[in-house]
Amino acid sequence: MRNLKIKLVPLLFIIALAPAFGQTPDLSGVLSRNSGSQGYPMSQWSPETLPFTAAGRAQFDANIPGKGPRQTMPAFGNDPLGDANPPGLYRTLVYGRPWEFIQLRNKVVQIFEWGKHWRTIWTDGRDVPDVIVAGPYWYGYSVGEWEGDTLVVKTVGLDGRAWLDEWGTPFSDFALIEERWRRVDDTLELTITVNDPDLYSEPWTSDTKVFGYQSPDSINGELMEQIFAPIDEMEFNSRIRDPAASGPLDPE
Amino acid sequence: MKQSKTAAASSFFSVTFCCLWALSASVTLAHHGTAVSYEQDNWITVTGVVTEFRWRNPHSALFLDVESADGKTTNYAIELASPVLMSRSSGWTRATFRPGDVVQFRVHPSRTGAPVGECLFNCEVLINGEPPASTLDSQEGN
Numbered sequence: 509m510r511n512l513k514i515k516l517v518p519l520l521f522i523i524a525l526a527p528a529f530g531q532t533p534d535l536s537g538v539l540s541r542n543s544g545s546q547g548y549p550m551s552q553w554s555p556e557t558l559p560f561t562a563a564g565r566a567q568f569d570a571n572i573p574g575k576g577p578r579q580t581m582p583a584f585g586n587d588p589l590g591d592a593n594p595p596g597l598y599r600t601l602v603y604g605r606p607w608e609f610i611q612l613r614n615k616v617v618q619i620f621e622w623g624k625h626w627r628t629i630w631t632d633g634r635d636v637p638d639v640i641v642a643g644p645y646w647y648g649y650s651v652g653e654w655e656g657d658t659l660v661v662k663t664v665g666l667d668g669r670a671w672l673d674e675w676g677t678p679f680s681d682f683a684l685i686e687e688r689w690r691r692v693d694d695t696l697e698l699t700i701t702v703n704d705p706d707l708y709s710e711p712w713t714s715d716t717k718v719f720g721y722q723s724p725d726s727i728n729g730e731l732m733e734q735i736f737a738p739i740d741e742m743e744f745n746s747r748i749r750d751p752a753a754s755g756p757l758d759p760e
Numbered sequence: 761m762k763q764s765k766t767a768a769a770s771s772f773f774s775v776t777f778c779c780l781w782a783l784s785a786s787v788t789l790a791h792h793g794t795a796v797s798y799e800q801d802n803w804i805t806v807t808g809v810v811t812e813f814r815w816r817n818p819h820s821a822l823f824l825d826v827e828s829a830d831g832k833t834t835n836y837a838i839e840l841a842s843p844v845l846m847s848r849s850s851g852w853t854r855a856t857f858r859p860g861d862v863v864q865f866r867v868h869p870s871r872t873g874a875p876v877g878e879c880l881f882n883c884e885v886l887i888n889g890e891p892p893a894s895t896l897d898s899q900e901g902n
Contacts (some may be wrong), residue, residue, distance in 0.1 A: 574794065581794075740817050741817075747814075749796070752837075752874055752878070753872060759875040
């Protein structure tokens with residue numbers, strides 16, 4: 509028995525250090541979360557006051573959302589979503605619709621039900637590029653690497669016409685946003701740190717968003733198609749959105 | 761569309777103040793932010809005849825011809841959720857409402873008095889006097 513225990517010790521040691529030897533957590537699956545953050549003052553990403561530069565504050569004020577503390581009737585706002593533009597990466601992440609991680613050997617592919625968009629997180633060791641050849645992109649260009657059990661993702665090349673969330677939080681084309689993804693049992697935790705000197709005087713970090721892995725048999729367990737086509741958006745705006753914000757129709 | 765008069769379609773915007781309704785979780789899921797256009801703490805019951813059921817993104821919509829007490833007809837629009845959300849939450853399909861159906865629908869009315877209302881989730885609806893069929897009950901697709 510004593511010899512057996514001696515033999516088992518190295519084995520247990522190796523198992524404990526397995527992540528350090530290339531075995532990374534598997535993030536694959538369909539995930540979803542509640543939107544939450546109703547009580548925040550400025551952004552769905554953070555309970556803190558955001559450190560705007562003058563340009564950042566100006567952009568924030570210029571964005572007129574239909575939701576959140578500064579909400580106004582969408583017919584009188586300028587939400588890019590109202591013209592069937594893509595929501596963009598971070599607005600999609602904070603919104604709460606289901607999405608899926610597909611983890612492969614050299615990349616993690618993230619598929620979003622909302623808009624039926626996707627992005628690739630390259631985990632093949634490449635550097636974050638200095639130049640995004642065909643960008644900017646609504647869903648950015650992402651490179652990830654593992655720090656222990658956490659996937660650290662750096663995203664650049666974003667299209668600053670998108671909003672960071674539903675409340676009109678801005679970012680610029682030159683933002684570098686770091687994401688930290690960590691699996692905890694059947695949940696996945698995310699924080700983002702926004703580095704955007706044009707709009708923010710210092711980097712700021714979000715609170716932790718928690719996504720739940722969805723059972724394949726559950727209501728959110730399978731992604732469906734939800735595409736916002738201009739043909740539908742225009743009809744919705746003219747027949748529903750704008751009339752809802754206008755005066756009574758003249759019965760004559 | 762010309763519709764026959766029925767007892768169920770005899771009132772114009774029949775108003776039933778059932779209860780005060782605080783902002784529900786459905787507001788957070790209205791991605792286009794149109795919830796602010798409606799009185800979220802107020803409900804009315806709209807009764808009319810279906811002229812069109814628009815089962816489309818970004819939000820589905822139901823259109824009813826509603827007849828007032830003085831015989832005038834107004835086409836009332838009801839904003840619903842997207843097809844994906846309605847199928848998941850209520851089990852509705854593109855066949856749930858058909859032209860000619862007599863519908864009673866509890867909605868948040870427009871803040872401006874326009875003939876537009878909204879109900880995104882957990883809607884109280886009767887179609888020809890019956891609750892709508894749901895795929896969630898049968899666990900079958902449409």
